[in-house]
């Protein structure tokens with residue numbers, strides 16, 4: 197089975213070509229474009245994102261086909277992120293996928309973005325594959341969800357953020373510190389030379405002792421803002437060396453607050469459910485401090501940790517294809533009137549058995 201996969205749920209336009217090779221897949225080509233138009237606005241502007249997807253998706257598909265020496269006639273199925281995400285962005289990918297699939301009379305498969313992030317862990321052929329059931333955390337700019345995966349493609353929500361997503365909180369604190377958008381990677385780079393115990397920012401434990409698995413990151417972010425105001429930032433410190441050290445310490449201390457809560461919550465999810473496998477994915481899973489903390493704490497708790505390669509943590513189409521293959525192998529496909537579903541709460545699969 198030769199599969200085209202498309203991801204346009206936020207501001208990355210991505211296409212991938214994969215050949216099904218159970219239990220994994222062979223990635224034949226991947227093409228992605230991050231949209232530069234949002235930099236001036238320090239955040240994703242939904243209307244601009246949809247327009248950029250429209251402009252980029254055709255040329256990216258052509259480039260991927262050329263790289264794999266294939267043409268449209270070779271495609272046997274089309275997978276696309278159909279939710280959750282920005283509705284205008286999702287609509288571009290979903291409409292493109294449906295039109296292509298319908299014209300060529302091949303199946304279209306709508307993929308849940310959270311499920312796709314978790315499937316990124318299967319893209320490294322050499323890594324040990326997690327066996328369901330396992331606990332999954334997807335932490336990105338738009339998501340912080342803890343799920344129990346019963347089987348690939350079948351999962352239930354155990355906890356989520358009550359306010360900001362983990363990546364969104366990283367981006368907002370990075371912006372306060374004068375870093376560009378998205379600031380998560382820059383903040384984590386600055387944090388690597390800072391002291392995690394320099395400043396004590398609050399953790400929102402939200403009833404961890406009683407197993408509360410929801411998280412909240414707007415408190416720590418506001419605490420950083422108030423702290424910076426009190427210290428006279430951005431006017432002070434004036435000395436450049438002192439300034440760089442201050443930024444590194446704030447970054448490391450804030451990062452520590454997020455990492456500590458995320459690690460504690462996923463390990464609590466494992467012990468409450470008695471599930472031994474853990475997959476942590478999404479853009480924030482590229483964060484070295486989070487990876488190191490999970491690697492340190494999982495083993496002693498009897499938990500086997502699986503992390504996607506950092507390059508596959510952020511949005512990409514290879515993970516969408518990988519997730520779709522599980523549905524296709526079970527004979528599931530979507531209808532040609534597959535909707536874009538912006539909210540996770542409204543997601544209910546939209547699959548039907550192939551006729």
Ligand code: KG4
Pocket residue numbers: 206335336337338339362363364366367378379380381384478479480482483484509510511
């Ligand atoms: O998965 P992703 O590419 O897109 C969404 O689905 O949102 O995640 C992007 C998010 C951004 O908020 C970005 O700042 C954050 O992941 N991120 C990081 C790191 N790399 C990316 N946050 C903290 N540390 C990192 N190293």
Ligand code: ZN
Pocket residue numbers: 309313336478479510511
């Ligand atoms: Zn994502």
